[in-house]
Amino acid sequence: MYEEYWGLKEQAFGLTPDPRFLYRSQGHEDVLTMLHHAVTRNKGAAVLWGDVGLGKTTISRTLIQGLPADHYSVVLIVNPILTPTQIVQEILHQIGVETTIKNRQALIQLLHESLLAEHAAGRHVVLMIDEAHLVRSTATLEELRLLLNWQMNDQFLISLVLIGQNELRPKLAKAPALESRLAIKCALSPLSAIETGEMVLHRMRVAGYSAENSPFTPDAVFQLHKASKGYPRIITTLADQALIFGMAHKAQHIDGFMMHDTWRQFSGEAA
Numbered sequence: 606m607y608e609e610y611w612g613l614k615e616q617a618f619g620l621t622p623d624p625r626f627l628y629r630s631q632g633h634e635d636v637l638t639m640l641h642h643a644v645t646r647n648k649g650a651a652v653l654w655g656d657v658g659l660g661k662t663t664i665s666r667t668l669i670q671g672l673p674a675d676h677y678s679v680v681l682i683v684n685p686i687l688t689p690t691q692i693v694q695e696i697l698h699q700i701g702v703e704t705t706i707k708n709r710q711a712l713i714q715l716l717h718e719s720l721l722a723e724h725a726a727g728r729h730v731v732l733m734i735d736e737a738h739l740v741r742s743t744a745t746l747e748e749l750r751l752l753l754n755w756q757m758n759d760q761f762l763i764s765l766v767l768i769g770q771n772e773l774r775p776k777l778a779k780a781p782a783l784e785s786r787l788a789i790k791c792a793l794s795p796l797s798a799i800e801t802g803e804m805v806l807h808r809m810r811v812a813g814y815s816a817e818n819s820p821f822t823p824d825a826v827f828q829l830h831k832a833s834k835g836y837p838r839i840i841t842t843l844a845d846q847a848l849i850f851g852m853a854h855k856a857q858h859i860d861g862f863m864m865h866d867t868w869r870q871f872s873g874e875a876a
């Protein structure tokens with residue numbers, strides 16, 4: 606809608622978790638490095654938590670993208686409201702093993718054999734559970750822990766990566782056997798004001814913006830950071846709306862007043 610007006614080739618502020626648009630703040634870079642280390646060095650299990658809107662899902666997709674498909678079989682579960690048996694069935698399905706088996710013990714045996722086959726083929730299975738805070742029962746967490754018992758010499762046959770909101774922390778505390786197996790624990794924090802401006806310009810550059818200076822003035826970035834509190838999802842939403850607002854007013858840049866007005870409209874405040 607506003608792409609041509611602002612010199613873009615595509616939408617700069619979509620809400621889909623596209624790794625191309627991930628702004629790698631120092632915090633995001635640290636988290637990616639730790640999770641990548643956990644998987645590629647076969648550490649067993651890792652967890653990432655943080656508030657909603659900080660970029661956890663985009664981090665997960667970026668991590669997946671960085672794993673060579675010929676060496677890793679990634680199982681991504683985005684709806685973890687599953688029973689322990691259903692999780693085993695989903696793992697099997699995503700690594701290409703179809704079965705009509707219903708018996709839990711037989712499924713577990715089939716999964717073990719399948720993980721051994723993946724290992725023999727030179728592929729490591731990575732089980733990534735997004736929205737892990739939605740896991741309903743401690744029994745499901747215990748099932749996940751049991752998967753870590755399968756090892757080949759000094760290597761785990763499967764890596765587990767849990768990604769969720771802060772509610773995941775007390776749930777893990779109720780599953781101490783799993784929590785003690787977490788080799789990596791990391792968290793995301795909101796962006797600073799400087800990082801907010803860098804994130805906006807980064808996304809516009811990816812979308813094709815070629816002008817030297819950002820269309821968002823320093824005052825606009827200040828207002829954007831103040832309104833969003835440094836949460837990337839809110840930054841993205843407000844920046845998108847500001848560009849539409851600026852185009853409607855035939856503005857050459859987004860200043861602090863326009864950014865403030867954008868926030869007032871978005872939040873429903875009276876004029």
